[in-house]
Amino acid sequence: MAFCEACKLNSVALLERIWNGSHPETSPSPADLGPGNGPKWSRRHYLRTDKHYNRFQFQGAIVEAAKHQELEKAMEMVQWLYDHFHGCIVPFGAVSAAASHGHLEILKFFKKHEISGKLGDDRDEIEAEWGNVVRWGRRDMEAAAENNHFDIFWWLHKHAPAPRYLNNVMKSALRDGNLLMLDWIQAHYLARRDGSQNNVGSQDDAGIGDTAESLLSERRFFMADAIIGGQLVALEWLLDNGYDAGDNHCNWVILAALQTNLLDILDWLIETKVVEAGRILNVAAEEGRLDVAKDFYACYWHKICAQHDYPLEPQELWRPTRSSAMAVRHVQLCS
Structure with missing residues (x-):
C-alpha cells in the first residue's frame, strides 16, 4: 500500500x-x-x-x-x-x-x-x-x-512571500462583499486611480507573481462578479475606486444581472450612469427577456427617446443591432 x-x-x-x-x-x-x-x-x-x-x-x-x-x-x-x-x-x-x-x-x-x-x-x-x-x-x-x-x-x-495567483481572490472578495479584502488588494496590488502602481505588488517586495496589469486585465469582470454575488456594497466600492466596467464591457454587467435576476441592481447601474437604460433594453431584448424588456421599456423608453444624442458616442458601441431593434419593436407591440 x-x-x-x-x-x-x-x-x-x-x-x-x-x-x-x-x-x-x-x-x-x-x-x-x-x-x-x-x-x-x-x-x-x-x-x-x-x-x-x-x-x-x-x-x-x-x-x-x-x-x-x-x-x-x-x-x-x-x-x-x-x-x-x-x-x-x-x-x-x-x-x-x-x-x-x-x-x-x-x-x-x-x-x-x-x-x-x-x-x-x-x-x-x-x-x-x-x-x-x-x-x-x-x-x-x-x-x-x-x-x-x-x-x-x-x-x-x-x-x-512567493509568486501567487490572486485573480480568484479578487473574484471571491467581490462575490462575498468582503470590503476588507478589497481594500487590501487595492493597497498592495491594484494600480491606483491615478494610474501609478503600488510597489508592494511587485514580486520582490510581496512575492506576488501576478502583476497589477494581469489583474487589471480582468477588470471587465469585476462588476459582473459583484453582481453574481448580489453585493451592492462591492459595486459601490468598485465605483468609488474607479473600477467600472468601461464602455466596451457593459454588456458583461447587464448579462450578469439578467442571469441572476437582480433587476434592482440594473436600476442602480442606470442611476449611477454605469450603464444606459437603452443598452439594458437592447440586451434584455436580445436575450429573450421579454419581462425585463417590457419593464424597462415602460420605465425608461420616454427618457431614451428624449435624448437627442442617443445613441451616444461611439456609435458602434451603442447602436442597437438588427435583432435587438426587432425585439424592441416586439416589446412596443406587446406593451
Missing part, C-alpha cells in the same frame, strides 16, 4: 507498518538471489534505497495528511512524515490543502522546519538534513481566502 493511501485511512499505525516493512535488510533483492529464487520483490523496498521514490511517496502522503479536517490528526501524520522523511519536497498542493482547511499550525510547522532548495533545478541538491523544502505560493492564499481563513491569508502574505 502507498503512503498516501495509508494517510487517507487516517492511520499512523499503518504508516509505521509500511515503513518497518520497507527496510532493505528485511529480504534480499532478486538481483542478490538470482532469477527464480526467493520471495517476490516489492517496490516498497525502494522506499529507503531510492531517494526519488522516497520523495515521490512523501509528496503524495503529505498532501493527504494536510487535507484532514481534524487538525490534531492531520498534525500527527505530518509530524510522523517529517520524522521519517528528510530532504524531500512539500508540494504546492499540500500548502494549499492546509490553507483551505484552516490548518495554520501545520503551515507554521512547515515554515519552522523548512530547508532551502531551488525550484526547477536538479533535486539532488537538497541535503538530507532534518526538514524538507516547502513550495509556497501559487494558489495557497487563494485557497485560504475562498474558505474564509483570512488569518491564514495574512500569515502567508507576511511570512511566506
Whole structure:
C-alpha cells in the first residue's frame, strides 16, 4: 500500500507498518538471489534505497495528511512524515490543502522546519538534513481566502512571500462583499486611480507573481462578479475606486444581472450612469427577456427617446443591432 493511501485511512499505525516493512535488510533483492529464487520483490523496498521514490511517496502522503479536517490528526501524520522523511519536497498542493482547511499550525510547522532548495533545478541538491523544502505560493492564499481563513491569508502574505495567483481572490472578495479584502488588494496590488502602481505588488517586495496589469486585465469582470454575488456594497466600492466596467464591457454587467435576476441592481447601474437604460433594453431584448424588456421599456423608453444624442458616442458601441431593434419593436407591440 502507498503512503498516501495509508494517510487517507487516517492511520499512523499503518504508516509505521509500511515503513518497518520497507527496510532493505528485511529480504534480499532478486538481483542478490538470482532469477527464480526467493520471495517476490516489492517496490516498497525502494522506499529507503531510492531517494526519488522516497520523495515521490512523501509528496503524495503529505498532501493527504494536510487535507484532514481534524487538525490534531492531520498534525500527527505530518509530524510522523517529517520524522521519517528528510530532504524531500512539500508540494504546492499540500500548502494549499492546509490553507483551505484552516490548518495554520501545520503551515507554521512547515515554515519552522523548512530547508532551502531551488525550484526547477536538479533535486539532488537538497541535503538530507532534518526538514524538507516547502513550495509556497501559487494558489495557497487563494485557497485560504475562498474558505474564509483570512488569518491564514495574512500569515502567508507576511511570512511566506512567493509568486501567487490572486485573480480568484479578487473574484471571491467581490462575490462575498468582503470590503476588507478589497481594500487590501487595492493597497498592495491594484494600480491606483491615478494610474501609478503600488510597489508592494511587485514580486520582490510581496512575492506576488501576478502583476497589477494581469489583474487589471480582468477588470471587465469585476462588476459582473459583484453582481453574481448580489453585493451592492462591492459595486459601490468598485465605483468609488474607479473600477467600472468601461464602455466596451457593459454588456458583461447587464448579462450578469439578467442571469441572476437582480433587476434592482440594473436600476442602480442606470442611476449611477454605469450603464444606459437603452443598452439594458437592447440586451434584455436580445436575450429573450421579454419581462425585463417590457419593464424597462415602460420605465425608461420616454427618457431614451428624449435624448437627442442617443445613441451616444461611439456609435458602434451603442447602436442597437438588427435583432435587438426587432425585439424592441416586439416589446412596443406587446406593451
